[in-house]
Structures are given as C-alpha cells and as structure tokens.
Amino acid sequence: MKLTILGCHSATPRIDANPTSQVLDIANHIFLIDCAEGTQIQLRKNKVKFSRIKHIFISHLHGDHFFGLVGLISTFRLLTREADLHIYAPKGLKEVITLQMKLAKSWTNYNVIFHELTSDKSKLIFEDDKVEVHTIPLNHRVYTNGFLFKEKEKERKLDVNKAISLNIDKAYFRKLKQGFDVTNEEGVLIKNIDVTKPGPKPKSFAFCSDTVYCELIIPIIKDVDILYHESTFLESHKHLAETTKHSTAKQAATIAKKANIGTLILGHYSTRYDDYELFIKEAKTVFDKVELAKDGKVFQF
C-alpha cells in the first residue's frame, strides 16, 4: 500500500502549496482521492500514469477538493482514453461536469460513470475480490464523506512440501489457501491449520477531510493502519475550527487514539501557519505515531 500526497493544503493553490489530492496504490488499484486545481500537474510531477486511474473519490464540493476534476476529465479525452471512469462524489458534481462538457461541445469518448453519494450512513461503494471502499460520513459545512479503503482477507500461505508429504492432491491446494480442511488421497481429513499459515495482514487506509471533530467516525475507522485526518488549525485557533467545521491537530490525534489506529497523517493546514512542526508537536501530546503530509511525499506501508 502506497499513499502519495499530491496536495495537502487548504484554501487556494499557491506556488508551493497544492490543495487536497492524494493517490492511493492498493490491491492493484490507483485510487485518486479528491482533485483540486493543479492535480494534473501534480500527477505528472509524481509520475502517476493517467491511464491507471479508473476510480476517483471526491469528498465534498468545496473548490479546494474538486476544481481540478473537469480538467482531468478533459485531458483523459485528449489522451484518447477508452476505459470507463468511475467518480464517487456528492450529488451535484455530475451537473457541474456535464454542463461544462456541453458548453465546450466536447463529450468524452469514454464512459464517465457518476456514483452520486447522498447517504449520511457509511456505505460500501466499491468492491472487488481484493478491496472494499466505504464512505465515512463527516461533519462539515457542506455534505462530506471520508473514504475507508480496506484490503480483503488475503489467501493463507500453503506449506507445499508438507501438503505433498501428507499426500494431498494438488487440486485441493486452492481450497487450502482459502482456509478449508481437505481430505488426502487415503481419505484422511487434513486440518487446514496443519499445512497453512495466515496470509499477509490486509491493510487499510482512512481519509477524513474536511470535518469538525466527530466521534461518530470512530467505529467506522476502528483499527485502520493509516488515518489521514485533516488538522486545519492548532488548538490556539480551536474557536475557528468550530465555526468553520474543521479540526485541530489535537482533535485529529484524539480520534486516532480512540479509534486505535496505526499511524496518523496530518494535513489540510491553514495558510496562517508557517511552522508545520507545531502540528506534530500538538498531536503528539495525545498520540505518538504521527506524520505530517507534505506535497509530493510518499508513504509506503
């Protein structure tokens, strides 16, 4: 699992500060999460192959999270993309995109499939044999979701030599990897646990931005390996966090602690701060495993 931060700042694009966008490389997928203005350039700078992006998740319809999407869709068209593109976003985005395509008389030559999110409950929105994606309802000034990406349970590791020595037919190896007991050539039942070990632990990532401090998300993100949680402010501006429905670094850390997550990544910093070390310092008073997001930074797990 690899997470690339394309942009982690709030508000407006600046020369060295891009608004929100991330790429999650998980279970053979390249998931794009949010798509602020300039995301195309950031994708190029970080050498992400455009053709590998098939699913885009948009948290909410504030410009610093989606103004780059219409341009990316247009670029896909110019690159003569053919593969379907799935967009998971609040209701309204489809209208924004199609209106602009219509005015430009430039319909895409590939399918854009909008999955409109409207529920205030956590929903399974994507699933294949390796991974699931669920929404995480957040509490912000407009309808907002975070996203939980979870690898599915992986196949068990088979001790092939032992299986052969126990006279198990090769045809049953798959069943063993899937966790079933099998019968060998002599008709003896072989317990799965005697010939397999657990597979690698499935990994999980939760993206939570933008949101006010919200304990309702804790059961949804419980025990995730990595949590990206916005921390627009420090505690010294807690009153602003409340009125603008954002979080402080300490609040993000409190969520991380209560949800028993592995590593917390902070981001979505307000433009008022120059020294981001203050965010990590504040968060560490509550939760120890904290990292700072930075444009272009890659987290490998």
Added chain:
Amino acid sequence: MKLTILGCHSATPRIDANPTSQVLDIANHIFLIDCAEGTQIQLRKNKVKFSRIKHIFISHLHGDHFFGLVGLISTFRLLTREADLHIYAPKGLKEVITLQMKLAKSWTNYNVIFHELTSDKSKLIFEDDKVEVHTIPLNHRVYTNGFLFKEKEKERKLDVNKAISLNIDKAYFRKLKQGFDVTNEEGVLIKNIDVTKPGPKPKSFAFCSDTVYCELIIPIIKDVDILYHESTFLESHKHLAETTKHSTAKQAATIAKKANIGTLILGHYSTRYDDYELFIKEAKTVFDKVELAKDGKVFQF
C-alpha cells in the same frame, strides 16, 4: 503597454506548459485575458497583484481557456475582495460559475458582473476615458471572440513656456491639451497647433485565439500595434488546422500582413511540436516582425 504571457500552449496543463492566459497592462488597467487551469499560480509567479484585476475577458468555453476562472473567483473571496469583478464571456459561463458557488455554499462577498457575449458582430464592451475594448468575432468550433484593446487619443503636449509668452491664461491650458484653439489675454486667437505637439501615439493590442484563418477580422484589427494570433499548427498540418478550426503560423502571418499590424506574437502551440523556432521561421516567409509567445515572457511596448 505591457503584455505578460501566463500561458500560451494548447490543450492540457503540463509541468512546463500552461494553457492560455495573458495579462495586459494598459491605461492603468490590468486586464486578464482567458483563464486556464493554473492561472492563479501563474499570476503569483509573475507577481501580478490579484486586487488590480477588475476585468476578465474569456474568449470561448473550451477548458484550456477558462477552467481556472472558478478557482480564481473563489480565491478572490478568500482574500476578502470587495471590488466588483467584471467578466466578459460567452453565454453559459455564468451558469457554470454560479452552479459551483451554489454547491459549495460559498457566495462571493463582492459583486461578480457577467457581461454575456452573444453577438457575431464586433461590439464595444468596455470603455472609460483612456481605453476601449471591442470584441473580434472569431471562427472556431464553439462561439468565440477575440478582443481588441485600444488606448484613446491622448492629450496633446503643451509648450508651457510658449503659452505663457503668448500671454494665454493658465485656465485655458487644459483646453489646449484637448486640441482647442483659445483666445489670449489681449483677445487674440491662438491656434492650438502653434503651442502644442501631438501626444504620444495611442497603443493597441488584439488578441485572436482560437480561430481558423478568417479574413473577416482584418478590418477590425487593421493597423494595431500588436497582434497575438494563435498558430496551433504549422503548414505541414494545415488539414488539421482546417478540421479543428485552428490556424497555422503562415496563416497568422498572412492576417498580420493584410491587416498591416506592427508586431505579431504567435502562440497556442499544439503539443505535437517541440521546436517552436519552426513557427517563427514559417511566419517570417510572409511577415517579418514576428515574436514567439512563451510562458512568463513579458512584451513591453
């Protein structure tokens, strides 16, 4: 008059190639012409003061000419702008912008005044005591206008010493600068031409992008000092210019020659070319005073 090229490439934003946007500094105005994705960053890089932009001209509704506008409008809001913003653009843009503002629940705290362009004739769309702006109807795949910026006739230069020696009351100096004859203290008529010289020549700039070769624009842009004319292609791809309704470098030069303009600036290069010197070479076979646009390049006239 100063022209700053923020972006001069066609199609998509790339790491070192920005789509169309220009800033024209004329008669105390900072006019923004087109506003592709990334224009905000380019404005910052080129140290253009956001607060000085009061008029934005959008040629047409292809993404590489306006996808940066909604973000710029949002940034103005975050910067707590109060001054009115005038946008001159084809019908439809207002709907695009207001829909996104509505979804984000973020109305601007300043007035955005949309001047919807719908005519296929050249129209005067802005005027004050120093400058006029006219549309230049172009021929592209969607409704498109170029823009002609013309300084008004400037005041004549008064020879103050001569005026005093001729016993003209100071109260008449203004009239003299405006070109009138006046009567001196002795009641003698003084011819304007005897005490003034012509003021500096008014300057003019025409922006023509995107368009197929179109001689109908010649009478409108006749004798302008500077013409920016798109040259997406070279003659070797003339067939593509025709089908996509763009121009070649030679065609741009032909327009420049027939309209008797001062200097031609080429731009809007297709991504297929690496060597832009080929554009200048081709244009020079027809018209000698040719320059190449380049992102960040400043033309001072």
